[in-house]
Amino acid sequence: MAKKNAPTKLEQAYEGLKAEVKNGHSSAAMTQIITNLYEESLTYLGDAKRVDLKSKVAGKEYIAYDNDKRISRAINAGLYVPKLKQWEELHALLKPNADLDGKTDAQSITRVLYSIAISVCAAIDLLKGNDQKTPGTFFEHFIASFFTWRVGVQPTNSIQVLSVDEENTFLPTDFIFDLGKNKKKFHMPIKTSTRERAIMLWAHQRLLDGVFGTDRFMGTPVLLAETKTDSKKREVVEICLPEQWRLYQLYIAKLKRIYYLDMPKAYEKLSTNFPPLAVKPFGEFFFEWNSLTPV
Amino acid sequence: MAKKNAPTKLEQAYEGLKAEVKNGHSSAAMTQIITNLYEESLTYLGDAKRVDLKSKVAGKEYIAYDNDKRISRAINAGLYVPKLKQWEELHALLKPNADLDGKTDAQSITRVLYSIAISVCAAIDLLKGNDQKTPGTFFEHFIASFFTWRVGVQPTNSIQVLSVDEENTFLPTDFIFDLGKNKKKFHMPIKTSTRERAIMLWAHQRLLDGVFGTDRFMGTPVLLAETKTDSKKREVVEICLPEQWRLYQLYIAKLKRIYYLDMPKAYEKLSTNFPPLAVKPFGEFFFEWNSLTPV
Numbered sequence: 380m381a382k383k384n385a386p387t388k389l390e391q392a393y394e395g396l397k398a399e400v401k402n403g404h405s406s407a408a409m410t411q412i413i414t415n416l417y418e419e420s421l422t423y424l425g426d427a428k429r430v431d432l433k434s435k436v437a438g439k440e441y442i443a444y445d446n447d448k449r450i451s452r453a454i455n456a457g458l459y460v461p462k463l464k465q466w467e468e469l470h471a472l473l474k475p476n477a478d479l480d481g482k483t484d485a486q487s488i489t490r491v492l493y494s495i496a497i498s499v500c501a502a503i504d505l506l507k508g509n510d511q512k513t514p515g516t517f518f519e520h521f522i523a524s525f526f527t528w529r530v531g532v533q534p535t536n537s538i539q540v541l542s543v544d545e546e547n548t549f550l551p552t553d554f555i556f557d558l559g560k561n562k563k564k565f566h567m568p569i570k571t572s573t574r575e576r577a578i579m580l581w582a583h584q585r586l587l588d589g590v591f592g593t594d595r596f597m598g599t600p601v602l603l604a605e606t607k608t609d610s611k612k613r614e615v616v617e618i619c620l621p622e623q624w625r626l627y628q629l630y631i632a633k634l635k636r637i638y639y640l641d642m643p644k645a646y647e648k649l650s651t652n653f654p655p656l657a658v659k660p661f662g663e664f665f666f667e668w669n670s671l672t673p674v
Numbered sequence: 675m676a677k678k679n680a681p682t683k684l685e686q687a688y689e690g691l692k693a694e695v696k697n698g699h700s701s702a703a704m705t706q707i708i709t710n711l712y713e714e715s716l717t718y719l720g721d722a723k724r725v726d727l728k729s730k731v732a733g734k735e736y737i738a739y740d741n742d743k744r745i746s747r748a749i750n751a752g753l754y755v756p757k758l759k760q761w762e763e764l765h766a767l768l769k770p771n772a773d774l775d776g777k778t779d780a781q782s783i784t785r786v787l788y789s790i791a792i793s794v795c796a797a798i799d800l801l802k803g804n805d806q807k808t809p810g811t812f813f814e815h816f817i818a819s820f821f822t823w824r825v826g827v828q829p830t831n832s833i834q835v836l837s838v839d840e841e842n843t844f845l846p847t848d849f850i851f852d853l854g855k856n857k858k859k860f861h862m863p864i865k866t867s868t869r870e871r872a873i874m875l876w877a878h879q880r881l882l883d884g885v886f887g888t889d890r891f892m893g894t895p896v897l898l899a900e901t902k903t904d905s906k907k908r909e910v911v912e913i914c915l916p917e918q919w920r921l922y923q924l925y926i927a928k929l930k931r932i933y934y935l936d937m938p939k940a941y942e943k944l945s946t947n948f949p950p951l952a953v954k955p956f957g958e959f960f961f962e963w964n965s966l967t968p969v
Contacts, residue, residue, distance in 0.1 A: 509804060540921065544948060548917050550917075550918065550921060551918075576871065576874070578874055578877045578878065578881075579871070579873055579874060579877065581877065582873045582874065582876065582877035582880070582922075582926060583873065585877070585880065585925065585926055586873075586921060586922070586925050586926060588925075589924070589925030589926070590921070590925060622843050622845075623845065623846075626835065626845060626881060626885070627877075627881070629884070630880065630881050630883075630884030630885060631877060631880055631881060631884070653839065
């Protein structure tokens, strides 16, 4: 995030996140840092005007925040509950190995995590236009911290690759969560959207399959949304390429899941067509993760 | 390119290119349009200050243009001959099926095409900061027109994919040059740089190999350069990932060539290490293309 004269409280909260992730993603401190970022984002958005956008997506309504200089990304109004209370209720449940059954459900978790993530991203949009990197980095660490809490191990970002002729090298990867011997490992790219770069999700999975053998790593990307806003017309579309995704799933590699916070309509049917590709709201992960890992 | 009040002559020349490519990439008109764009770019750069950059790349010196508002991308001074005369000499040779042997050489062609491409991109950098799309689109059509001239067929941008259950669908692709029955077909992505997206080159090749069988399409991407300029420090680096490229070549698909106008030093050795990956200056294509196509 570019420094203006004095950093805003929002910028300070973001710097706090960057400093904390050096210690890992699962400490109690992370919860406090997310609370702090969420609060500062809501305060920042509160100074802007909430405006309705024209939705070109059937069944979804979108709003945005406008501070006269810039307009934020689109926010799915039906999912958006920008209240600290819901987040406080959720993080009270986030104890190690906690059983969530009966205490909350997938839909509620998706809603809370979406509300936090989109608030922070929208606030950064208003603070600084054209900055893709800051929202991307925030989102990556945000999701990784929930994943770390749920599976109980810290992620790594590189992996050793054997070489016959030369020294072994380390391959930089997306987040890898290694649950131990005789468990499948999670391979988790985390992005705010995929657009024309979705093929990279399958290509990285193909590389891991090639180096370590098929089915050793499960590809389970987590994405925020696929909306695109025309800021002049104030129109929102979802950019989805289900036919291309089917070809990637057939010919490049098999992804185990694709999780979204704001699940695009066009991907719902991929689960039931050939080749099966399970695209789901991220909240479901918290209830099904344990069933995915046995070899 | 964003319109300001009145479009500059450079913008008009670029709009001419976009209009002409609707008729294909090989007409005599394209030569005139490239001449026009080159001239307007040199005029535009002539109004700016030529400045030296600090090179962090062994054996290469870089300059840039600075118009007080913005600084252009880095230009490899050793390759840069921004004179219309060399271009006029080259385009005089560009007759259908022309034999270039003895009339010019790979190094001269690379130098002329680099000088044109980097002049246009640098001029667009000065006209409008943060615009990746316009230089990318220009470069794509610029390279495709020389390729079209050399191989004598027009490219396509999509390809029919068989489906057992449903209607056949068309897959959007990078440029495909189909030289006819019993010839390999060229699959040619054209990008100004790859950075962290290089894996997409191999993934698209893998998809074609999967759908149509290995070795039916030859992957031969063409790239401008891999430089990155720190505009505050005025320093230039080349971002290269040769170890990762070797893994892509081993585990995702085999690319036949990777051509560069400003060939990065770090990729020179890939040709002679395992797995072989021939990264070459683009000028060499004009002399070797015919030897690549037999089945």
